[in-house]
Amino acid sequence: MKASSIKKEFARKELLKILVAISVLMLGCAIYYFYIRKDALRSAERRAEFTLKNTERIILVHLGRIETTVNAIQPMVEYALDDPDAMFDIARNTVKSDPHIMGAGVAFKAYYFPEKGYWYETYAGRQKNCDTLISKQLGSKEHNYFQMDWFQKGMASSKGFWSDPYYDNAGGKARLISYCLPVRDSTTNVVGVICTDVTLDTLASIIKNIKIYPNSYCTLTTLDGKLLVGPPASAKHKGKFHIYPKVIKSKNLIVTLTISDADMYKRLRKSTLFFSLMAITGILSIVFISYRSMQNLWKLNEVRMKEQHIEDELAIARNIQQSLLPSGQTIKSIKTLDIKGLQIPAKYVGGDLFDYYVRDNKLLFCIGDVSGKGVPAALLMAISHSLFRTISAHDERPDIIMEALNNAISENNPDIMFITMFLGVMDFTTGAIRYCNAGHNPPILIQNGQAKYLDTDPSLLLGVELSAKYTAHELTLEPGDTLFLYTDGLTEAENARKEVFGDDQALETATRFSSQTAEQQIEQMHQAVHVFVDHAEQSDDLTMLAIRYVRGDNTLVMENRIQELDKLEPFLNHFFKQESLDMTLLPQLDLALEEAATNVIMYAYPEGEKGKAELKMELKDGQILSILSDSGTPFDPLQCPDVNLNVSLEERKIGGLGIHLIKKIMNEVHYEYTDGKNVLTMTYKL
Amino acid sequence: MNITITEEGKQFIATFDGRLDTVAAQQIEETITPLLEHADKTIILDCGKMPFISSSGLRIFLKIRKEVAAKGGQMFLRNINPDVMQVFKMTKLDGVFEIQ
Structure with missing residues (x-):
């Protein structure tokens, strides 16, 4: 991503x-x-x-007070029933008794006072200025109170009651409400009705002044919806309103509180x-x-x-660096070499290097330690590695290779990084090594069960001085000897107590594994350091390379391709040198064995099928034994009729010459088919 | 194995340089075609730089020898190395080849 x-x-x-x-x-x-x-x-x-x-x-208190006042009049009226004119006084006094009472009247049923006629309603009312009272008899054809609600209701009622509020249109648009009471005679028959008109203006002003929110207002209406106290002129009719009504049933009134949403x-x-x-x-x-x-x-x-x-x-770099290390595959076929290398970088990538490869019967090897650690060291290590390969491809003199390496590295070395290196060229047919040491730790030479540091007479470090001279030295490994190379990551490996593994311990360990294979030697040395260091962090790159010279088992394996025959002569050459045999015998033996091997390679296996020919050389009781085996079709070459060399050339068959040569050169040739193998044993007596 | 063929007058000189072993014999099979084409003339096989010969190598020599015999030419060998000579002797070919 x-x-x-x-x-x-x-x-x-x-x-x-x-x-x-x-x-x-x-x-x-x-x-x-x-x-x-x-x-x-x-x-x-x-x-x-x-x-x-x-x-x-x-409202209740206000009107209740009036009720009480008016109720008090009732017995007065009833007491004065025998004096119709006294009713005027009563009415007048009633009006006077309370400023809110605008008018009061007493109306009687028809002809109750026969002398007063059909209608008799005494009434006292305030004039507009409220100061003067007028009193008069109101009942007439025009004011037929018998037909009016309050009278009819009063006549039928047993106690006082309030009328519906109303506007008195005649008397100056006053808001009025009437309180009425029945009048009874001594026999408790209702004979008339007391009616008082009460102004609602006081209540209206009270109600008008009720303001619980800036824009809230109260209205007063009758039960049937007539408006007595309306909303103020300032009241807005837009927006949302919350309306809370309160019904005062006994007074036929509804008080409504309106609150605007905005206020609320x-x-x-x-x-x-x-x-x-x-x-x-x-x-x-x-x-x-x-x-x-x-x-x-x-x-x-x-x-x-x-x-x-x-x-x-870094992980990739580590992989690359590890891939630079020789796998050892190429030298596996060389029976006299037993090599094992190991590199464990302290960080992802290290500044140590080791390399080896085979060229012209020679093993070219080196081990080095670049100053510093990490990426810069790894880069120089990679450069040095390829320089080693490039330069050693053209020369096999270690001092010359070292000089070329030094010049290449010194020429462009702004960071003054240097390398210690031990470089050698070994003839693996003889065990002879020419080496050159550029300031590297002396390798351990393990010989005859003894381990010692090689006295190397070191030359200058690589990368320090251009055109510096390097000296080569010689050393010969006998079969069983090991040259154990390492970097200071081994001898200077530290444990948690800051103690170092040291030269002596390395030597001691090497002595213990003197007779073992290169792989075992590396493994044991690694184990020894590992145990010593314990859990301490690895402080430096650890690199080891064990080169062991062994007596080869003198077996050559060839595939069934003609080109494989090219391996034969070097193999025999090595065998002759190793066994110090008379080299003049080599061509003959080479010829006989080539003829024998050719037969196997060409004819032992069916066309297109892969197979092998194995040649094993042995020196035994003054005889050279050459045992050639293959897993091909059972075939005894000795059964071929011998060529008749005495017949003329034209009569001779081409072929059969090889077998003839083998028989001629070898003292004994023996064939047997055993364990699924053709085995041809050829003996040459020395 | 290298073969150099030079024409000197009426003679064709083939110089064998290297081991004439089985592998080499297979490789030079085609290289000797010019020699076979001039089998009616004198062909000299110079073995001065040839340290080794196998039966396959001998077959190459015999092939040339056969062609020469058929076309009426002549074939000589010269500068034979003792080891190679030994092989000729073992195969009685020392009597077959004309050696200078």
């Missing part, structure tokens, strides 16, 4: 987190708003209820605005903080990615 897309992905995730956080915050705000709004509504309702109850009480939630709006500002500030802060932390995270992430990248590259 590219870095930019990771960054986008990361940003997307972070953005999502922020959005979720904001959403949660918003949801919280919404829920909170919902609750405080409900609370505002509830508190408004409570205030409205309280106000209305208060208003009701005011005014404080809420204020706090909402404040709250919104807070929320916006909060959100902006979150976004800002998140952005900053995201930036930091990005930076951190980039650093981490870079680190990861470097680590990946």
